Amino acid sequence: xxxxxxxxxxxxxxxxxxxxxxxxxxxxxxxxxxxxxxxxxxxxxxxxxxxxxxxxxxxxxxxxxxxxxxxxxxxxxxxxxxxxxxxxxxxxxxxxxxxxxxxxxxxxxxxxxxxxxxxxxxxxxxxxxxxxxxxxxxxxxxxxxxxxxxxxxxxxxxxxxxxxxxxxxxxxxxxxxxxxxxxxxxxxxxxxxxxxxxxxxxxxxxxxxxxx
Numbered sequence: 289x290x291x292x293x294x295x296x297x298x299x300x301x302x303x304x305x306x307x308x309x310x311x312x313x314x315x316x317x318x319x320x321x322x323x324x325x326x327x328x329x330x331x332x333x334x335x336x337x338x339x340x341x342x343x344x345x346x347x348x349x350x351x352x353x354x355x356x357x358x359x360x361x362x363x364x365x366x367x368x369x370x371x372x373x374x375x376x377x378x379x380x381x382x383x384x385x386x387x388x389x390x391x392x393x394x395x396x397x398x399x400x401x402x403x404x405x406x407x408x409x410x411x412x413x414x415x416x417x418x419x420x421x422x423x424x425x426x427x428x429x430x431x432x433x434x435x436x437x438x439x440x441x442x443x444x445x446x447x448x449x450x451x452x453x454x455x456x457x458x459x460x461x462x463x464x465x466x467x468x469x470x471x472x473x474x475x476x477x478x479x480x481x482x483x484x485x486x487x488x489x490x491x492x493x494x495x496x497x498x499x500x
Contacts, residue, residue: 308417310390315413322410323353330361334414338363339398342389344370344381345405354403354410364401386415393417434490438483442476449475 313334319325341364346354351369358364370381382404389400399416432440449471 307394308396310393311416311419312386312390313414313416315411317409317411319410319412320408322350323357325410326354326357326412327361329412330357330363335399335401335416336418337399338401338414338416339366340364340389340392341367341401341403342370342385343367343403344385345377346403346410347405347408350405350408350410389415433483434486435480435483438479438481438486439476441483442479445479446472446475 316325316329341358343351343354346369355367358367370385371377374381374384385402385404389402392398392400393415394417396417399414399418401412401414403410403412405411450468
């Protein structure tokens with residue numbers, strides 16, 4: 289089987305219309321078990337349906353498990369081994385592979401994957417013309433603070449006790465206004481004070497954790 293490759297190098301670069309940006313995502317490095325790590329990497333969906341896999345320097349124990357996992361996931365239909373096209377591997381193949389993959393993205397050939405190996409440590413990275421889906425900026429939410437919850441709790445307890453006393457008391461007797469006022473101040477004030485104490489205490493703790 290023979291292969292023919294033609295490369296055209298020039299120092300004149302003309303920007304063409306419709307060029308796409310190239311984003312290089314953090315590579316997965318230092319992998320010694322390709323068969324177990326690759327499915328996890330594919331599930332992260334760093335890129336959506338990559339079109340081409342470029343690889344160089346892979347041993348048999350890395351190359352065939354990688355291709356098998358890709359086949360099982362029906363991912364990356366096109367695969368290109370640089371050694372098969374360009375001849376015996378050299379140290380510059382990794383950089384050439386990245387350049388070719390980046391050019392493919394720039395000129396609208398879809399997302400790309402690159403894989404290489406050094407000292408039996410497999411590495412793979414994804415390149416894309418699109419940023420991955422970023423989570424929406426969280427909407428502002430208001431949470432009930434402890435002092436607010438304490439005030440509400442004291443108020444509910446006050447009304448509850450008033451209902452119990454009124455239902456259990458003798459018919460025809462009315463509760464004293466001073467008694468109601470004192471009970472309201474004690475119960476609501478007590479719970480409100482406890483809530484305020486917790487608000488300041490845990491608020492300071494939160495600021496300490498944030499280093500502020």
